[in-house]
Amino acid sequence: xxxxxxxxxRKLAPAQPLPSRVAxxxxxxxxxxxxxxxxxxxxxxxxxxxxGISRNVVREAIAQLRADGLVRARQGAGAxxxxxxxxxxxxxxxxxxxxxxGMEGLFELRALLEGExxxxxxxxxxxxxxxxxxxxxxxxxxxxxxxxxxxxxxLVFHRAIARATGxxxxxxxxxxxxxxIRRSIHMAxxxxxxxxxxxxxxxxxxxxxxALKAGDPxxxxxxxxxxxxxxxxxxxxxxxxxxxxxxxxxxAS
Amino acid sequence: xxxxxxxxxRKLAPAQPLPSRVAxxxxxxxxxxxxxxxxxxxxxxxxxxxxGISRNVVREAIAQLRADGLVRARQGAGAxxxxxxxxxxxxxxxxxxxxxxGMEGLFELRALLEGExxxxxxxxxxxxxxxxxxxxxxxxxxxxxxxxxxxxxxLVFHRAIARATGxxxxxxxxxxxxxxIRRSIHMAxxxxxxxxxxxxxxxxxxxxxxALKAGDPxxxxxxxxxxxxxxxxxxxxxxxxxxxxxxxxxxAS
DNA sequence: TGTCGTAGGGTTGTAGGACAAATTTGATTG
DNA sequence: CAATCAAATTTGTCCTACAACCCTACGACA
Numbered sequence: 001x002x003x004x005x006x007x008x009x010r011k012l013a014p015a016q017p018l019p020s021r022v023a024x025x026x027x028x029x030x031x032x033x034x035x036x037x038x039x040x041x042x043x044x045x046x047x048x049x050x051x052g053i054s055r056n057v058v059r060e061a062i063a064q065l066r067a068d069g070l071v072r073a074r075q076g077a078g079a080x081x082x083x084x085x086x087x088x089x090x091x092x093x094x095x096x097x098x099x100x101x102g103m104e105g106l107f108e109l110r111a112l113l114e115g116e117x118x119x120x121x122x123x124x125x126x127x128x129x130x131x132x133x134x135x136x137x138x139x140x141x142x143x144x145x146x147x148x149x150x151x152x153x154x155l156v157f158h159r160a161i162a163r164a165t166g167x168x169x170x171x172x173x174x175x176x177x178x179x180x181i182r183r184s185i186h187m188a189x190x191x192x193x194x195x196x197x198x199x200x201x202x203x204x205x206x207x208x209x210x211a212l213k214a215g216d217p218x219x220x221x222x223x224x225x226x227x228x229x230x231x232x233x234x235x236x237x238x239x240x241x242x243x244x245x246x247x248x249x250x251x252a253s
Numbered sequence: 254x255x256x257x258x259x260x261x262x263r264k265l266a267p268a269q270p271l272p273s274r275v276a277x278x279x280x281x282x283x284x285x286x287x288x289x290x291x292x293x294x295x296x297x298x299x300x301x302x303x304x305g306i307s308r309n310v311v312r313e314a315i316a317q318l319r320a321d322g323l324v325r326a327r328q329g330a331g332a333x334x335x336x337x338x339x340x341x342x343x344x345x346x347x348x349x350x351x352x353x354x355g356m357e358g359l360f361e362l363r364a365l366l367e368g369e370x371x372x373x374x375x376x377x378x379x380x381x382x383x384x385x386x387x388x389x390x391x392x393x394x395x396x397x398x399x400x401x402x403x404x405x406x407x408l409v410f411h412r413a414i415a416r417a418t419g420x421x422x423x424x425x426x427x428x429x430x431x432x433x434i435r436r437s438i439h440m441a442x443x444x445x446x447x448x449x450x451x452x453x454x455x456x457x458x459x460x461x462x463x464a465l466k467a468g469d470p471x472x473x474x475x476x477x478x479x480x481x482x483x484x485x486x487x488x489x490x491x492x493x494x495x496x497x498x499x500x501x502x503x504x505a506s
Numbered sequence: 507t508g509t510c511g512t513a514g515g516g517t518t519g520t521a522g523g524a525c526a527a528a529t530t531t532g533a534t535t536g
Numbered sequence: 537c538a539a540t541c542a543a544a545t546t547t548g549t550c551c552t553a554c555a556a557c558c559c560t561a562c563g564a565c566a
Contacts, residue, residue, distance in 0.1 A: 054521045060316040067317035076529030091342040105420045116365045307550045329557030
């Protein structure tokens with residue numbers, strides 16, 4: 001056990017703070033299965049000594065894992081790995097999103113969620129919501145500087161629609177997923193050949209906004225699913241079944 | 254500032270560990286808007302002194318917030334609240350789910366997600382998936398002891414469908430939301446008058462399974478949305494717009 | 507006057523020790 | 537053999553100290 005941890009510790013870049021690195025080590029031990037649910041972690045003393053750090057740092061690391069419901073510490077007994085179903089938080093592994101295959105699943109989920117969000121928004125949006133969404137669209141086409149302001153405006157557009165559903169949970173989840181995708185795109189530097197496609201992208205957003213204005217739920221949903229599918233395809237995501245969601249919607253219209 | 258924190262500290266039950274309680278306090282300060290993105294938190298010394306605890310505890314609390322991307326600590330400068338879009342994890346506030354109104358939103362989200370998951374599962378499920386789903390259904394109706402085994406089998410049923418989509422992200426999110434709901438129901442002790450409704454509940458599951466067997470995506474989705482809507486209504490959730498999702502699906506069938 | 511460098515105080519990061527509280531284990535005793 | 541108690545183990549909390557770093561303000565120099 002101590003050997004395993006020691007080996008892993010050498011693989012880490014000394015960039016981020018120490019407690020976070022220790023938390024990553026332990027988290028990997030768990031997700032890789034070397035520590036199974038119900039197992040007891042090494043004592044804080046052991047971890048501290050085997051990594052050559054103070055117990056204080058170890059405690060901060062375990063505090064992070066505890067916050068996620070990954071482990072549960074019982075005074076006098078030890079810290080135990082919890083079952084996956086007991087987790088209190090969702091945290092996506094960034095490494096899963098570095099390849100295109102990993103992105104496919106996230107885009108599929110995003111299309112589902114945002115498509116339905118657009119449908120609800122079409123039924124419930126207030127005039128204030130519409131104003132905010134329209135403003136974001138203006139920012140998108142107005143700014144020529146695609147790199148910064150326009151991408152941000154794009155996100156504001158999507159978030160505003162999610163908020164217009166009136167459902168705080170939908171808003172939270174949509175924000176989360178969108179940002180995961182944005183971060184991945186930034187890191188993977190996919191955003192190269194996109195610049196000349198601004199008109200296409202803006203055009204897709206216009207269709208969504210029109211459907212929202214008209215209060216047409218199904219049209220809004222189809223437009224959103226189509227937009228997200230195309231956006232994914234633009235950065236190279238290949239969908240396994242031609243996004244039956246959009247196909248159905250179009251066929252039914 | 255110190256006064257605000259002091260007041261909040263009195264409201265907390267002394268049940269859970271100290272660092273978690275401090276993290277909750279700070280987290281509430283942020284989500285309530287008293288601490289806005291970009292603001293600097295009080296120094297660790299100030300927090301420790303104003304709550305009458307050691308700096309160590311404060312540091313563990315901040316470590317939890319840092320893990321979620323809620324705050325970002327810079328050595329020598331301080332800890333700063335991050336923008337909501339930068340969050341690294343989703344964690345639902347349990348207090349939001351203690352009332353029925355809070356549950357409505359979560360059930361709506363669940364119906365969306367699981368409905369679409371059932372649709373995808375109908376297209377992609379393997380025979381192994383079907384076997385697992387069927388087995389869960391048998392466990393549900395077999396065990397007479399509703400309180401324990403049957404509830405767990407119910408969850409297994411839903412998780413198996415989510416896994417049958419072949420999309421790990423959908424599976425993760427569905428598991429997370431289902432468990433939030435289960436935990437809330439347990440805590441709120443709603444699970445009283447449900448016992449006599451086992452046949453109804455099982456019946457709804459049978460409809461879902463039949464649609465999955467038949468490979469009928471739209472029927473699976475409608476059955477799932479209907480089931481979740483009814484399940485919510487059984488524990489007292491009132492949906493604001495008669496769950497247009499189900500209505501549409503039925504009308505279109 | 508303006509600009510640069512530096513010194514100082516303040517803040518987080520890490521280390522290490524001490525004791526309390528709780529649990530587990532094992533030994534002792536009836 | 538069973539119950540009880542004592543000791544060792546482990547986490548929880550507190551304390552002090554210092555290093556690393558940030559920010560500001562003051563002063564030296566051009």
